[in-house]
Amino acid sequence: MTELSQADWPNLYAGGSVESLVAELDWIITDAIDNAPRSLQKRIGPSEIGIPCDRRIGYKLAGIAPVNERGIAWKPFIGTAVHEQLGAIIDSFNARVPGFNEAGPRFLIEWRVPVGSINGDDIDGSCDLYDRVTGTVLDWKCVGGEQLLKYKANGPGEQYRIQAHAYGRGWQRRGFTVSNVAVYFLPRDREFDRRYPWSEPYDEQVAVKALERVDGIAKLAALGPGAMPMLRTADAWCRFCPNFKPGSTDLTTSCPGDVAATAPSDALSSLIA
Ligand code: SF4
Structure with a gap:
């Protein structure tokens, strides 16, 4: 990790007040969010x-x-943090049931999968979860409460649906059986019981057409x-x-x-x- 210099961080040790502390904390947080890998991603995914x-x-x-x-991508940052925590929780579950079978754990987390190619460039992405028992490819979406109600009423919309099938194709191309794709909507600002899991049978043609x-x-x-x-x-x-x-x-x-x-x-x- 690169060491920070005074030029990078003009507020460093700026003074002894709470205001200066807040300015420093704000800089630390916003600098980290601005430079997160997701924010810097240039290739289409x-x-x-x-x-x-x-x-x-x-x-x-x-x-x-x-x-x-x-401005600062605060909401995506919350989503990323939730993804990381859920990945850790499910990985820890995997570790508590060792020997699920000789091929590895039940849930495969954040594997990169090759979706296909666009104009000669390979397209791949990191998929949130694959369940080897049900053959389900799943993507977490952390959304605001009102938006979540719309997804409940109308389904996930084409963009999320296509993304789910694209990941499905990626897993299939890695040699896994894919039966279902799912988008698990989680409330960003409501209680967990408001969550909404959507799913449908996997259809490779959805990804191919996209x-x-x-x-x-x-x-x-x-x-x-x-x-x-x-x-x-x-x-x-x-x-x-x-x-x-x-x-x-x-x-x-x-x-x-x-x-x-x-x-x-x-x-x-x-x-x-
Ligand atoms: S129509 Fe909207 S989404 Fe499309 S390029 Fe213009 S601003 Fe962007």
Whole structure:
């Protein structure tokens, strides 16, 4: 681990007040969150291939820098912390029942799985859990209470559903039997009894079709920023989109939001067809 210098950390030993202590703690926390591996991830992953907005995926694949500075990613940080704790709890359960069978423990935690490829690049991701008894691939989602009620009422939505099947394909390609995919919604700000586990039978075609769609977007994105206006938009939580900029007229770098969602462009349709 790199040692910090005074230049890295201007508030170091700034004074003896509680205010200076708070400033130092805030710096320590926000610096760690800003530099977390997840925040720095540049490659597209299984969690993104089901994003309904083609242009949002296009910006990422074309390597166009984010313009929407949204401050410290506190909620994702909470989700990561919950994931880590759940992984530790289930790993500890695995250790308490040694010899589940000769092939290893019952629950496989955070294995990297190869989902497929997009425009020649391998796509893989770290999957939260695979259960060797039921052949279930499971992803934890830590969400706000109101959002959780929407998932209960309407299901997980295409993005999470596609992510679950993509992980399913990854496990299958590693030689495991996959029967079910599941998204286990956990309340970030409510009691545990509000949780909502969703599942359905595994269908490889869900993942394959999603990869084909993103492959088409990637071919267009490879033409560079000038191709971004050709990509179809959809409401994909625009406020949280890295390239969202209200009123933007330069679509090569930023997007004003899903104000003109239209039919797929001819250019994209011909690439996907
Ligand atoms: S701002 Fe909204 S419409 Fe525009 S690229 Fe992002 S998600 Fe898509």
